[in-house]
Amino acid sequence: MTPRRLRYGFVTVAAGSLLVGCSSGAESEPAGEPASTARIIDIRIANGAVSPANTRTEATAGQRIVLRVDSDATDELHVHSAPxxxxxxxxxxxxxxxxxxxxxxxxxxELHHLGRTVTTLLVRQ
Known part of the structure; x- marks a missing residue:
């Protein structure tokens, strides 16, 4: 090989190594199930109102459910599942x-103090 071919071969190998090194996203995902397969439900409580309210959300048995909450008041979220x-x-x-x-x-x-159902999970096998 000529020096020119070696140089391009090295650049290709080095670039390929960088791509492989950057392709792993494991460090940014939380432990357990990857965020891409978790069911995320954003909840906002403001001025005595909740959003969403009385919705239906599909989920799969064993799927991680994440509730992200912004609230201007204290309350309790109750999940009526087993457990x-x-x-x-x-x-x-x-x-x-x-x-x-x-x-x-x-x-x-549901929200205990507001007495409102946020969503009903429809959990399928």
């Missing part, structure tokens, strides 16, 4: 709660 989950909501932004539902069926997620 049940209760999460204390602070008057703060950027709260995150996660759980997994393993039994197919309907699972209500």
């Amino acid at each position: 049940a989950h209760t999460f204390p909501v602070a008057a703060a932004s950027g709260q995150q709660f996660d759980f997994t539902v393993t039994v197919p069926g309907r699972v209500e997620i």
Whole structure:
């Protein structure tokens, strides 16, 4: 090989190594199930109102469910699953709660103090 071919071969190998090194996103994903397969539900509580309210959300048994909450008041989120989950909501932004539902069926997620259903998970096998 001529020096020119070696030089281009090295650049190709080096660039390929950089691409392989950058392709892993494992460090940025949370432990457990990758974020791309988790069901994320954004919840906003402001001035006594909640959004979303009385919606339906599809999920799969064993899928990670992530509740991201911004609230101007304290409350409790109740997840009526087996086992049940209760999460204390602070008057703060950027709260995150996660759980997994393993039994197919309907699972209500409600705000205890406001007495409102946020969403009903339709959990399928």
